[in-house]
Amino acid sequence: MEPRLTLADCLRHHLRLTGTHVGCEHGVCGACTVIVDGAAVRSCLMLAVQAEGAEVVTVEGLSNDADLTPLQKAFRRHHALQCGFCTPGMITTAHALLSEEPDCDAARVREVLSGNLCRCTGYIPIVEAVLDARAAYQPKGRDRSGDCA
Amino acid sequence: MRTVNSLIGSPIERLEDLRFLRGRGQYVDDLARKDMLHAAILRSSVAHGRIRSIAVAAARALPGVHSVITAKDIGNRVPRVPMRLQPLPDFEPFGQPVIAETKVRYVGEAIAVVLAETAAIAEDALGLIEVEIEPLPAVADRRASAQDASLLFEDKGTNLAIKFRAVRGDAAAAFADAPYVRRESFRTQRHMALPLEPRGLLAEWDAARGRLTLSGGAKVLFFNRRTLAKQMGLPESAIEIVENDVGGGFGARGEFYPEDFLIPFAARHTGRPVKWTEDRREHLMCVNHAREAECDVEIACKRDGTILALRGHAYVDVGAYMRTNGAVGARNVAQFMSGPYRIPHIDVDVALQLTNKTPVGTYRGPGRFETDFFRERLLDMVAQDLGLDRVEFRRRNLVSQREMPYQIATITPFESKDEFDSGDYQTTLDRCLDEIKWTEKSKLAGKLIDGRYHGLALGCFIEGGAAGPKESARIVLEPDGLYSVYVGSSAIGQGLETAFAQIAADALEVTIDRIRGVFHGSTSYVADGYGAYHSRSVVMGGSAMLDAAKNLREAIRAQAAQRLGCQPSEVEIVEGSKAVGPGGKSIALNGLSSEGISAEGAFLNKKHTYTYGTHAAHVAVDAKLGHVELVDYVVVEDCGRIINPLTVHGQAIGSVVQGLGGAMMEHLVYDQEGQLLTGSLADYLIPTASDFPNIRAIVMGDHPSPINPLGAKGAGEGGIIAAGGVMANAVANALSAFGAQPRELPLTPTRVWELAQAPRK
Numbered sequence: 001m002e003p004r005l006t007l008a009d010c011l012r013h014h015l016r017l018t019g020t021h022v023g024c025e026h027g028v029c030g031a032c033t034v035i036v037d038g039a040a041v042r043s044c045l046m047l048a049v050q051a052e053g054a055e056v057v058t059v060e061g062l063s064n065d066a067d068l069t070p071l072q073k074a075f076r077r078h079h080a081l082q083c084g085f086c087t088p089g090m091i092t093t094a095h096a097l098l099s100e101e102p103d104c105d106a107a108r109v110r111e112v113l114s115g116n117l118c119r120c121t122g123y124i125p126i127v128e129a130v131l132d133a134r135a136a137y138q139p140k141g142r143d144r145s146g147d148c149a
Numbered sequence: 150m151r152t153v154n155s156l157i158g159s160p161i162e163r164l165e166d167l168r169f170l171r172g173r174g175q176y177v178d179d180l181a182r183k184d185m186l187h188a189a190i191l192r193s194s195v196a197h198g199r200i201r202s203i204a205v206a207a208a209r210a211l212p213g214v215h216s217v218i219t220a221k222d223i224g225n226r227v228p229r230v231p232m233r234l235q236p237l238p239d240f241e242p243f244g245q246p247v248i249a250e251t252k253v254r255y256v257g258e259a260i261a262v263v264l265a266e267t268a269a270i271a272e273d274a275l276g277l278i279e280v281e282i283e284p285l286p287a288v289a290d291r292r293a294s295a296q297d298a299s300l301l302f303e304d305k306g307t308n309l310a311i312k313f314r315a316v317r318g319d320a321a322a323a324f325a326d327a328p329y330v331r332r333e334s335f336r337t338q339r340h341m342a343l344p345l346e347p348r349g350l351l352a353e354w355d356a357a358r359g360r361l362t363l364s365g366g367a368k369v370l371f372f373n374r375r376t377l378a379k380q381m382g383l384p385e386s387a388i389e390i391v392e393n394d395v396g397g398g399f400g401a402r403g404e405f406y407p408e409d410f411l412i413p414f415a416a417r418h419t420g421r422p423v424k425w426t427e428d429r430r431e432h433l434m435c436v437n438h439a440r441e442a443e444c445d446v447e448i449a450c451k452r453d454g455t456i457l458a459l460r461g462h463a464y465v466d467v468g469a470y471m472r473t474n475g476a477v478g479a480r481n482v483a484q485f486m487s488g489p490y491r492i493p494h495i496d497v498d499v500a501l502q503l504t505n506k507t508p509v510g511t512y513r514g515p516g517r518f519e520t521d522f523f524r525e526r527l528l529d530m531v532a533q534d535l536g537l538d539r540v541e542f543r544r545r546n547l548v549s550q551r552e553m554p555y556q557i558a559t560i561t562p563f564e565s566k567d568e569f570d571s572g573d574y575q576t577t578l579d580r581c582l583d584e585i586k587w588t589e590k591s592k593l594a595g596k597l598i599d600g601r602y603h604g605l606a607l608g609c610f611i612e613g614g615a616a617g618p619k620e621s622a623r624i625v626l627e628p629d630g631l632y633s634v635y636v637g638s639s640a641i642g643q644g645l646e647t648a649f650a651q652i653a654a655d656a657l658e659v660t661i662d663r664i665r666g667v668f669h670g671s672t673s674y675v676a677d678g679y680g681a682y683h684s685r686s687v688v689m690g691g692s693a694m695l696d697a698a699k700n701l702r703e704a705i706r707a708q709a710a711q712r713l714g715c716q717p718s719e720v721e722i723v724e725g726s727k728a729v730g731p732g733g734k735s736i737a738l739n740g741l742s743s744e745g746i747s748a749e750g751a752f753l754n755k756k757h758t759y760t761y762g763t764h765a766a767h768v769a770v771d772a773k774l775g776h777v778e779l780v781d782y783v784v785v786e787d788c789g790r791i792i793n794p795l796t797v798h799g800q801a802i803g804s805v806v807q808g809l810g811g812a813m814m815e816h817l818v819y820d821q822e823g824q825l826l827t828g829s830l831a832d833y834l835i836p837t838a839s840d841f842p843n844i845r846a847i848v849m850g851d852h853p854s855p856i857n858p859l860g861a862k863g864a865g866e867g868g869i870i871a872a873g874g875v876m877a878n879a880v881a882n883a884l885s886a887f888g889a890q891p892r893e894l895p896l897t898p899t900r901v902w903e904l905a906q907a908p909r910k
Contacts, residue, residue: 004269018179019172021396023345024429028830031345059172072170076162079799083642084169085176085346085396106842113838117830119345119397120642122806123838125799 003049008032010048011058019059019088023117030116033089034058040096059088062095070136071095071129080129082120089116094130102137156651156661157859158850160795163647164667165640174394177349177365178426185351186215188415188425189271190408191261191278192434193253196289196505196823197299198282200251200260208263208277213270215419217278218262218411220250222418228380228410230472233372235480235563239311242302243503245470247380247407253282254301254469255507256825257434259407264415264423287505287823291443291466294502301469301503310471310501315483315558318494323458327449331534332461333527336893337519337873339441339466340815341433342512343835344642346396348436349426350408352416359387363413366390366670368403368639369680374672376405377413392670398641398681399807400511401437404473430828437475437510438817441466442482442519446497448527454537456546458494459487463520467501468508474682475509476501481516484560484567488524489574489611489761490546495558505823511682513804514612514870518811522894525608525874529881530890540582543609547574569611569759570862572787572852578609581763581785584847590767595885601769601778604883610871611761612786614684614863615856617754621675622693624653624701626746630726630739631665632657634697637678638690640669643865644796645686651792652691652859656698659725675749684760684863687792689752692857697750704748705738712736758854758862762786764805764871770883775902777813777880782844784871789862791850800865801846808872810836813896886910 001010006025011017011034020043023031027045034043035057062069068076071094081087090113097104097112104112109130110123118126168174205217220227229244248259261278265271286299293299294308301308324330350365361383366373370390378385395402408425416423427435446461463486465479483499512518532542548555554568582588585605593603623635634653638645646667654661668674669690679689706720709728713720713736721729722738729735767781784805791797814834818826827833846868853860877891880901889904 002269012179013181016181017172018175021176021346022178023347023396024830026429026829026831029345029429063171063173068167068170075170076166079163079795081166081169082644082796082799082803083345083397084165084174084394085344085642087169087174088172091170091172110839110842114840115837117345117835117837119343119399119807119835120803121799122802122804122841122844123836124802124806124842124844127838127842 001048003047005048006044007046007048007051008043011043017058017060021085021088023085028117030093031086031089033092033116035092035096040093059091062091071133074129074133078125078129078132080121080125086116086118090118090126098130098134098137102134106131154655154658156655157792161647161651161661161793163644163796164650165644165646176346176396177351177393180351180364182351182353182422185422185424186264186266186419187268187271188412188423189263189268189275190259191275192431193249193256193258193260195253195282195284196256196287198253198284200249200253201281201283203261204279205261208274211270211274211277213266214274215264218415218418219260220248223248223414230405230407231376232471233369233405233473235476237311237563240471242305243310243471245407245472245508247410255505256823257507259411262411262415264419287821289819289821289823290504291464291502294504301505308503310467310503312498312500313480313483313560314498315560316496317558320458320460320494320496323494324447324449324460327457328452329450329535330447331531332447333530334443334445334892335523335526336443337440337522338894339438339817340811341436341438341817342399342401344397344399344402347427347429347432348402350412351422351424352413353422354416354420356420361388361413361417362391363388364391364393366392366403367395367641368398368682370639370672371637371678371680373405373409377410380410381413390672392639395641399513400515400682402641403639404437404510429830433828433833434507434825438468438507439478439509439512439515440519440811444523446523446527448531450531450535452535454535454542454545456490456492459492460496463497463499465499465501466504466506468504468506470508472508472510474511477511478509478515480560482520484558485517486520486524487557488521489548489609491548491552506819513807514866517610517870518808518873521608521610521871522873522877525871526877529878540587540607544575544578547578547609567757570756570854570856572759572761574609574761576851577762577785577787577849580847581607581765581783584783584785584845585765585767585781587765594882601771602883604768604770604879606875606878606882607763607765608871608875608878609763610867611759612684612863612867612870613757613759615688615754615758616683616685619751619753620679620689620693621677621749621751622690622697623675623747623749624697626701626705626738627665628739628743628745630737631663632659633665634667634694635674636667636669636690636694637675637680638669638686639681641681643800644793645669648687648792648796649690649694652694653698656695657725663725684866688758688857688859688861688863689754691859691861692752693750695858696752697748700750701746701748704746705741708741708746709736752857754857756856758789758856760786760788760862760864760867762867764875766875766879768879768883770880770901772884772905775898777896777901779841779843784868785847785849786867787849787852788864789850789852789854790860791848792861794848797848797864798846801848801868802844804865804868805844805846805872806836806841808869809841809876812873812876812894816895880904
């Protein structure tokens with residue numbers, strides 16, 4: 001693996017995990033957000049070699065064939081996506097936030113999501129969806145298998 | 150519970166979401182082919198100059214580089230990007246060569262294409278190409294353009310591409326007798342659609358069969374195929390353009406760009422699949438810009454506020470070339486300056502001036518956003534002059550329901566007469582005032598509360614839709630009894646599959662799960678398609694689908710009649726799953742034909758639909774910082790018969806936020822040398838989740854369009870159109886103590902601060 005290969009390009013073109021999207025390659029749009037050792041990071045600003053030994057979770061890792069997860073269902077219910085290009089980054093960012101702060105309020109959701117650009121929805125339905133999904137991240141309702149996204 | 154004929158009008162959750170939410174959408178850059186080459190494009194760093202030499206030997210010699218293509222490799226005459234809309238002969242001399250030949254005319258123009266084994270090597274090689282360009286004086290704005298001192302096309306002798314003129318009645322006579330006249334100048338800034346997914350293409354040439362497959366198409370696949378076939382000397386039938394999932398369009402994506410020739414050419418040239426994905430800097434430099442318009446306008450009114458006439462001149466900076474839909478925004482500035490208002494006499498012309506900047510094209514609400522800013526600002530100024538209430542002034546002049554269809558100004562050349570189809574413009578105005586609590590909030594207007602000045606404003610708009618001439622659809626009853634729907638419309642992220650599944654299921658009288666899929670992404674699915682622009686997909690594609698469904702039901706009845714030994718007219722299709730003949734004899738549709746039964750449909754249309762509505766905003770302005778907080782924003786629109794309230798509402802909100810971006814922050818800044826200074830998303834600012842949290846949209850469907858069988862109207866652009874004018878009027882209202890009159894967008898903190906520098910009254 002070339003040292004200059006970004007984590008985003010590695011995921012997309014070497015591992016063929018194309019759910020992670022690349023929208024700007026300079027860390028502004030957030031479409032490439034993945035979860036590295038629990039933290040939401042821009043995979044376009046990180047080299048693949050830096051991820052050696054780390055646990056990387058992409059949108060594929062937060063999905064399953066059987067059903068949409070509660071977070072995904074909330075996105076669908078609130079029409080929080082149109083073209084779908086920013087969506088994987090929104091899902092990973094929101095999952096990282098809700099995993100750490102399941103009681104976050106609207107202002108906090110907006111603050112955290114302000115690092116992810118969406119050109120279609122105007123953000124309002126995305127914020128509503130994330131707030132709506134909080135219940136699934138409450139410790140008591142939490143599925144012990146970790147499949148709570 | 151009724152299970153069929155109930156989908157249209159229901160907030161069905163989108164079918165597309167199931168793949169998008171799991172990261173399983175397939176966008177063009179997600180594709181890969183064995184033995185694929187990667188393209189990178191060397192672009193001009195000079196805005197205007199003559200090419201002296203291009204030295205590619207060092208780039209060619211870099212290990213991993215397959216080849217480098219320049220104009221010399223293309224052939225005798227480098228193809229031009231054609232005009233798709235308003236294809237007047239006047240524009241031909243200003244067409245863009247798909248790769249620079251002798252001159253460069255904007256920063257970002259393609260000079261050479263490198264093909265290499267990896268994208269990284271291709272990009273490395275760009276730095277090894279030496280280009281010598283003799284700089285010429287850059288034409289940086291429309292005023293310099295009009296002087297014709299430096300010419301983009303020397304043999305034309307002018308930088309004026311064309312003038313359009315919109316006329317209704319006799320404006321000169323009306324002004325001669327007018328008791329009140331006001332003249333003003335306004336300006337909107339260059340900005341752009343900026344879909345979140347960058348453009349990309351993957352071209353595959355099958356030399357044995359002489360066939361080309363191009364993935365990454367969007368919006369207007371069939372026009373692009375026609376163009377490409379001509380340019381490559383291939384029959385149309387030898388080319389398939391495939392649309393993958395598309396990460397936003399907004400008018401810009403999918404038009405025929407130079408790369409739409411260069412990448413297929415490279416695939417044929419090398420005999421290998423070629424993929425190209427632009428980066429964001431390229432996107433900002435190369436994808437159609439929009440909205441850079443100015444005007445000097447005059448309005449004539451009676452003292453009671455009846456508008457008599459509107460006249461003036463507008464100027465649009467169209468950039469370096471006229472390509473595909475580059476004239477639409479400018480013509481709309483002239484034709485729609487009157488908006489939804491009854492203005493009997495109009496005479497507005499618009500000059501399309503070439504400059505050394507990126508060429509322009511349509512961006513959601515093209516020309517309408519600009520001209521709504523001009524007009525709504527002007528109306529507030531007039532109301533102030535005449536001592537009229539802003540609402541009542543507008544109410545008095547809105548086109549009324551009994552005047553429908555209402556003829557608007559005719560534009561020439563490429564003469565276009567047009568009329569509003571239907572609606573009650575007062576209703577959306579009233580509803581908007583109620584929703585924002587206008588009467589109550591009016592008390593806050595101009596008041597200083599906790600260090601901020603409060604302002605309130607409103608504006609009315611119309612949104613055109615349903616461009617003709619035609620759309621095609623085909624529905625197939627599959628051997629398994631499910632239905633496949635094919636359509637010539639394109640999906641650009643707007644939820645087309647869901648809306649079309651709803652329309653098809655209702656027309657076939659089946660539940661939505663009986664629709665196997667809505668297939669829209671290929672030039673192979675229907676004979677001819679027209680795509681997604683001018684808010685046309687639902688009206689045109691949806692109406693074509695109704696026709697296809699009717700024809701399919703007839704075909705099913707005919708086939709069932711043979712099997713049942715009766716006349717087709719005696720056959721009834723029950724729940725889309727069985728055909729019942731006389732005496733209750735029936736046959737299941739899944740057993741009817743081993744090949745399936747297919748029927749085509751079409752919708753032909755020359756008229757336009759007009760969605761309409763009102764926006765209102767409440768702002769709080771910090772005069773010391775120039776910061777504008779959006780306290781509340783309401784858009785109320787009526788878009789005829791609603792197919793899916795969930796998606797139409799979502800598009801209204803998203804459209805407003807894009808409009809607020811254009812009103813408050815987005816600006817493609819050029820210096821006097823024609824250098825783009827906003828080449829990243831750190832410089833070109835678009836709204837984020839924390840900017841505008843308080844927006845409400847109410848979408849009504851009370852006045853169906855009479856011009857199509859669905860009764861639908863184009864939707865999705867109404868939210869953006871009035872945003873600039875309304876925000877500027879709200880800031881003017883808030884800062885009325887300073888006599889603030891914004892005449893230019895965007896309303897950045899600096900500009901708002903400047904507006905508050907006059908001594909307070």
